[in-house]
Amino acid sequence: MTSPEQIIEIVMDDKTYNVSKSKLIEKSDYFRALYSSGMRESAEDSVRLRGLSAPGLELVLEFINTSKVQVDNETLEDLIETASFLQVTSILKLLLSEIKQENCVELFKLSEVYGMHELRRACLKFMSCYYHPMLRRPEFRMLAANVREQIRDIRLKGTATLVAIGDFTHTCLDLANQDEPWSMLRYGEVEQRWKPLASNLPQDMINVRGYGSAVLDNYLFIVGGYRMTSQEISAAHCYNPSKNEWNQVASLNQKRSNFKLLAVSGKLYAVGGHCLGTVECYSPEQDWWTCVAPLPDPLAEFSACECQGMIYVMGGYTSKDRNTNVLRYCPASDAWSVFHSCSAHVRKQQMLSVEDTIYLVGGYTHELEARESGRRRLSQTEDMLTVQSYNVQTGEWLQLKENTSKSGPNLTCTLHNDGIYIMSRDVSLPTSQEHRVFLKYNIFSDAWEAFRRFPALGQNMLLCSLYLPNVL
DSSP states (O other): OOOOOOOOEEEEEEEEEEEEEHHHHHHHHHHHHHHHOOOOGEEEEEOOOOOOOOHHHHHHHHHHSEEEEEEEGGHHHHHHHHHHHHOOOHHHHHHGOOOOTTTTTHHHHHHHTTTTTTHHHHHHHHHHHTTHHHOOOHHHHHHHHHHHHHHHHHHTOEEEEEEOOOOSOOTTTTOTTTTOOEEEEETTTTTEEEEEEEEEOOGGGGGGSSOOOETTTEEEEEEEEETTOBBBBOOEEEEEEETEEEEEOOSSSSSSOEEEEETTTTEEEEEETTTEEEEEEEEEETEEEEEOOSSOOOOOOOEEETTEEEEEEEEEOSSBBBBBBEEEEEETTEEEEEEOSSSEEEEEEEEEEEEEEEESSSEEEEEEEEOOTTTEEEOOOOOOOOOEEETTTTTEEEEEOBSSOOTTTEEEEEEEETEEEEEEEETTTTTTTTEEEEEETTTTEEEEESSOOOOOOOSEEEEEEEEEEEEE
């Protein structure tokens, strides 16, 4: 015959709870130590507890009896306090899988109070994965500034990786399933191969051209553009590499295409667009776009980038003339000013910045030469892949080392590690011969490096640099 299971009475205040002794020993380090101590209390059939909350004790005893527990924000502190006191470590481990946007700040605070280091690390990681949604929560904004900065920094850990978006075919791709259409690729620099990253872009992003793109807090934003039917759109989506997923965010106030999307000081700015001089600012804290000061004049085929917290706009055309001014926007004062005037007209360049230097990549540059009549004429340049630099402190322009490749109208580039990575695909008419470029310009050594593996793309191509989790 098996001996009947011994039941222990746990008494607290005026309440008594009956629990299996074997389960107490199995689930609680506190009771395991008590019943192996040889003390007088270890031989008794009841244990008196003091200083714990009744809701917390009932939740912990329910878990000891059933291996299940109800995690509720209102009783979260009671649960953690009691589980910590009775050393029910399996509850504390269970909480790691119960972290949600609604409770992670509270769990983080409690993990600090009760010295639960594993839970603290898990909460920080969770909040970094969902950084922008967390910014919208009042309790997150009440965290200390250094904690919020630490959470943001965690988003930038991992491996800096080149990522391409486009209408892919499978040439030059290392894909196991050749029938599956991939929409995003990552470049393995050691193997020098493109690998699938994420498939199935949101349906309303497919076949969209002329969109704006920017990386903010290690989220990739794709905003606006036009469909092949020439219908402009206002939708905005962001890719979160921490979760390898796409989400829709608030749409622009105005439909716009062929504009510039720039990340500046924790916000996004949608500048100009086809027949538009308006500018909108996106705040991830509110998930909303607001209108800010417009461009002095609507521009077409202009270039823009962020540099030291300011937005710089160069080149392009107004409705009347070529724009030879360098315009600067100050977010703090919400004002545009003419920063500089150029002796050349630029258009369709890609612009990037490193510290106080702006780099202009590709596009077209026309030198403006003075005539005796006082009017200026254009000196045409061929479509060669050039990189120019402009220092915003000194106003100095430099023509950097030229590449023999063509720039092409579909050039995309990004800053990645120590250089500017450039991709371009151009189809020359009438021969329909395709010209592909995948290059790196090293900004420190003024040298070019060519890569062989160019993924076969359609006309819709974007290159960017993201920090990917090391588990990908």
